[in-house]
Amino acid sequence: MSASRWNTIYVAIVAVMLAVLAGLFMAVPRSEDGIQWTDQMIKGGWMAWTFPVALFFYIIASLLIVFTLLAIRFPETPRRGVLRIETTRGDRLFITLLGSAWINLAWMFFFGPPLIWALILCLFFAVAVFRWV
Numbered sequence: 001m002s003a004s005r006w007n008t009i010y011v012a013i014v015a016v017m018l019a020v021l022a023g024l025f026m027a028v029p030r031s032e033d034g035i036q037w038t039d040q041m042i043k044g045g046w047m048a049w050t051f052p053v054a055l056f057f058y059i060i061a062s063l064l065i066v067f068t069l070l071a072i073r074f075p076e077t078p079r080r081g082v083l084r085i086e087t088t089r090g091d092r093l094f095i096t097l098l099g100s101a102w103i104n105l106a107w108m109f110f111f112g113p114p115l116i117w118a119l120i121l122c123l124f125f126a127v128a129v130f131r132w133v
Contacts, residue, residue, distance in 0.1 A: 009069075
């Protein structure tokens with residue numbers, strides 16, 4: 001495939017992802033007090049779809065889309081890191097997501113909210129995993 005065709009694919013996917021994000025933002029409940037970020041987006045639904053929950057799943061889906069495109073556009077060979085196992089980008093993404101979940105659970109157990117410092121720790125963990133694992 002030519003580079004211009006890949007650029008068209010990238011632009012189309014980014015446009016769709018931004019449209020979905022705008023739709024999520026528009027679905028956030030509003031009242032005379034302002035935007036209610038943690039209120040249910042779908043009243044009476046089977047799951048409490050709040051904006052933070054929807055944003056979490058949006059980010060996971062976006063990561064999967066980006067990593068799929070990377071795997072198609074730039075195929076890779078597995079590499080060995082400090083764990084001495086062969087991993088691909090997808091493997092490292094899975095390790096990062098799983099480790100980040102455990103970091104957040106441990107943070108909630110030991111320190112409780114807010115989770116901003118746990119998020120920063122997760123970002124450092126992700127950089128380390130993609131660099132050395």
